[in-house]
Structure formats: structure tokens, C-alpha cells
Amino acid sequence: MAESNRRLSLVEPFKCYRCGYCCRNLVTESPYGLVGMFLMPGERRLFPKTNIRPYLAVGMNGPDKNIAYQYAEMVCPHITEDNRCKIYDQRPMTCRAYPLIEDARGIGLCGDCKWVQTMRHLLPFRLTKIANKSMIQGYIQIISLIRRNSIRRGWIYNLADHQWHTWEEMVKVGGGLAL
Ligand code: SF4
């Protein structure tokens, strides 16, 4: 068997271990500030209003128009005691995409995911192999929203100081986000 085929045969499809980590640690330090779970505008209805904050906005001189939101609590209200999602069929695009995430180098796998940790010895061959339809769909929807709104002229709401910061400022501080 050719070496490349032998490597690919080692790749296993994504399997969630239901450890619950990703649903109980929604507020994280990112390359562009302290942020909660990313929500598309239509996904706000799934969460209590009191814990929703803006995430991204566009505007030449200030955050004139919100284009995305965030759930600003650590633990998702929809996780059950045995780590199942109560709204699985309606879950946000972020959840569908996970463990695919956007990081400082572009698209990547979240190192906090238990499954990713068990597959670490196979990285980086497996990204295209493990990314299933749901992940790709979620990821594309989020990136499309950002690109449609020319986020490079945008603003980010940072949960650390509850202030808006320009995209350029946060990218400079955090090391960049490859879009
Ligand atoms: S909506 Fe479901 S999958 Fe998403 S964080 Fe909450 S419990 Fe987890």
C-alpha cells in the first residue's frame, strides 16, 4: 500500500465522546479577545436574551450595524446532565462546525475537544477527512456571514472590557485571524 494511502486509512471519522467540554466552556480567550459562543442573528431566539451580547458589527466610524451575536455565559442552557444537546436539530452553526474553528492560522481543529486530543498523533492529515457535512455547513455559513459584511472594516465586542474594538486593533493585539 502506498504511504499516502496507508496514512489516510488511519483517519477515523469524527466521534463525539460527549465529554461536555465544548458546551460547558463557551467563553474563551480567542486571538481577537474574550468571546462567547458565536451566534448568527437568527440564532438569538434559542437563548435567554439577558445573556446575549453583540459580537461583530460594521460601520466606518463606530459599530453601526450588528451582524453577529454571542452567548456570554460559560455553560450552555441546553446541555443536559449527561451531556446531550436538548436542541440538537436546531443547534447553532458554531455547534455544527465544532471542532472546526477559526484560529490565528485559519481553519483548524480545537485542541480542547477530547476527540481531537485522541487524534492528535494523526494531525495534520485528517482535517479534510474528519470534517463531516454538518461541520462544513456550519463553518461555511459563519464565514459567509462575515465575508458578506466586509468584516475587515468591522468591530468586535470584547467580553473582557465590554467595549467595542476595531477589527484591526484586535487582530494586531491577538495575532490575527486568517479570513
Ligand atoms: S446548543 Fe447544544 S451543542 Fe450547542 S453548546 Fe448548547 S448544548 Fe452544546
Ligand code: SF4
Ligand atoms: S469537546 Fe469534543 S468530544 Fe467533547 S462533547 Fe465537545 S465535540 Fe464531543
